[in-house]
Amino acid sequence: MNAQRVESLIRELLVEIGEDPNREGLQRTPLRVAKAYEFLTSGYRRSPEEVINGAVFASEANNMVIARDIEVYSLCEHHLLPFFGRCHVGYIAQKHVIGVSKLARIVDLLARRLQIQERLTAQIARHVMDAVDAEGVGVVMECRHLCMMMRGVEKQNSVMTTSSVLGSFHRDPATRTEFMALIDRTVAK
Ligand code: ZN
Numbered sequence: 335m336n337a338q339r340v341e342s343l344i345r346e347l348l349v350e351i352g353e354d355p356n357r358e359g360l361q362r363t364p365l366r367v368a369k370a371y372e373f374l375t376s377g378y379r380r381s382p383e384e385v386i387n388g389a390v391f392a393s394e395a396n397n398m399v400i401a402r403d404i405e406v407y408s409l410c411e412h413h414l415l416p417f418f419g420r421c422h423v424g425y426i427a428q429k430h431v432i433g434v435s436k437l438a439r440i441v442d443l444l445a446r447r448l449q450i451q452e453r454l455t456a457q458i459a460r461h462v463m464d465a466v467d468a469e470g471v472g473v474v475m476e477c478r479h480l481c482m483m484m485r486g487v488e489k490q491n492s493v494m495t496t497s498s499v500l501g502s503f504h505r506d507p508a509t510r511t512e513f514m515a516l517i518d519r520t521v522a523k
Contacts (some may be wrong), residue, residue, distance in 0.1 A: 335375070340368040343367050346455030374409060377446030385443050389433035390466055398509075398514050399443065400424040401437045410481050411448035419477030422517040423458065425468040426502055426509070432466050440465070451496050459498040472513040477506045 337406040344364035355364065379414045404421045423437050426442040444457045474497045502509045 335368075335379075337368045337372065339367075340371060344368065346463075374446055375448070377443045379522075380443055381464065382440055382443060385433065385439040386436050386465055389436045390430050391433070392429060393427050393431040394429075395407050395431075395438075396397060396428050396469065397514060398424055398516070399431060399434075400513070401434050402517055403433050404438050404441050406441060406445050406454075406475060408445035408447075408449045408451075408454060410479060411450055413481040413485075414448070415480040415484070417451060417477045417479040417481070417494075418430055419450075419475065421458065421473065421475045423462060423471070423473050424503070424513045424516065425462055425466065425471040427471050428467055430466045431463070437462065442519055451475060451479075451494055455496040456498045459500050468501060470504065470506070470509060471498075471500045472503040472510065473498045474514075475518055 341364035346357045348360060348363065351511045353360060355361070369422045400422065402420075402422045403425075404423065405418075406421045407416060407418045408413065410417050421441050423441070440461050441458055444454055444461065456474050459471045462468065462473070463471045474495065474496045476493050478493055481482075482488075482492060499513075500512060503513060504510075
């Protein structure tokens with residue numbers, strides 16, 4: 335990312351919205367915004383393989399593994415406004431498991447791109463499936479969207495829920511039911 339170019343674009347944006355980019359409080363704002371965007375879009379400059387970094391381990395067990403309440407912060411691609419909430423990831427291993435912190439890192443990496451919640455949910459499921467060659471994967475995400483809360487329909491309390499199921503979670507209703515029951519205790523009511 336060319337930080338200087340981003341800074342000058344932000345300075346122009348400040349002018350266009352009716353601000354004076356030279357007033358004291360705004361002088362360093364373009365620099366700060368450039369740094370913030372560098373971080374918030376860092377998912378374009380890293381690969382999932384890089385974050386997983388070999389933390390896949392052999393395992394005989396084929397029970398369901400669930401990581402609940404992984405915090406998600408992303409930017410909607412329609413308005414560049416944040417959407418944020420929680421994500422629950424479950425999978426059934428065949429021969430490999432992945433370090434649980436790596437599940438959170440996969441979520442972070444994919445969330446630090448411009449997203450829509452539906453696609454983010456599906457991408458997380460796909461990457462977990464591929465990383466451990468799982469028998470099946472389920473992902474449920476519940477997020478609030480600032481583009482809905484601060485503008486548009488101005489619905490401050492609505493939570494959007496999306497899910498993506500692959501493999502046995504897709505094929506087998508009992509597996510899906512077990513997953514939903516296990517995460518249900520934490521799903522926002
Ligand atoms: Zn939006």
